[in-house]
Amino acid sequence: MLVFEGQKLDDNSLDKAFREAYQGLGNNNIFESIMLVDDHANGNPDTMGIISVRFFVENGVKAKADQKYALCLRSLGFGDVVIFDIISLDRPFHRDIIAEHDKRMGLRYPGLKNTDAYDLPIFVIGAHLRVDTNNKLEAFGESGDFGGNLVGADVNEVLKQLAFLAGIGNEESQLGKKFLNDLLDFLGQHKLQADFYERFVEKYIASKLTGQNFAGLRNMKVLDRHITEGEANLLKISVEEMSGGFFRTCMLLGIAEKIKAKS
Secondary structure (H helix, E strand, O other), X not given: OEEEOHHHHOOOHHHHHHHHHOOOOOOOOEEEEEEEEOOOOOOOHHHXXXXXXXXXXXXXXXXXXXXXXXXXXXXXXXXXXXXEEEEEOOOOOHHHHHHHHHHHHOOOOOOOOOOOHHHOOOEEEEEEEEEOOOOOEEEEOOOOOOOOEEOOEEHHHHHHHHHHHHOOEOOOOHHHHHHHXXXXXXXXXXXXXXXXXXXXXXXXXXXXXXXHHHHHHHHHHHHHHHHHHOOOOHHXXXXXXXXXXHHHHHHHHHHHHHHHHHO
16 A cells, blocks of 8 residues: 655645635644555556545544544545545534535535435445544544444544554554555456446445445446436436446345345
């Protein structure tokens, strides 16, 4: 795994858009960004796993003790790039953080007014954090809204490793490191393929797909198809993936996983 630090990403459009979106929200906040790259791809971008990680922590009084955070996973271009947005705000609920993130980043489908997480092309997991006296992040607990399981990994272990790599964590997490290396390897093998999202479900989720996870992944695929196929009608593509396509594959994978567990 190669790690490119945030200060080297000043001209990166993903980083720039994120920083601009969260400007003006209080003082002394924590902005960091890194990019993780699979170092076994021999320089071929079509087989290179890439994860862009962006942190924003509203660093006020609440963050010193117990403040909720959400990790939002998003795939662009059938796994061409995966984004982890780690957002911590002084808000009562994780769903409030997601609504604010949507408002600032413009995640929803064109024309949609509802900011419910089920309508957004993101995969949401959450927990709690505190910022220590050295401005390092410590994660704990889990979200009552979205749970704390990031496709088989404890989201706090993943955050711990990402924060360490970004210079805002106290120590490494071997569990988090293994998860990230495995994900980069998976991305390198399956990115840009039309069945990328189905393969993601097969490897990581199978029968454990939650409602928001399912909706988020389906919405990612719908938007990727919309861009790739040049289709103007998002509703048509969405219905295809809901009535057949993605829905049918996930259902069959879930059934197969349950049968395997009983045998």
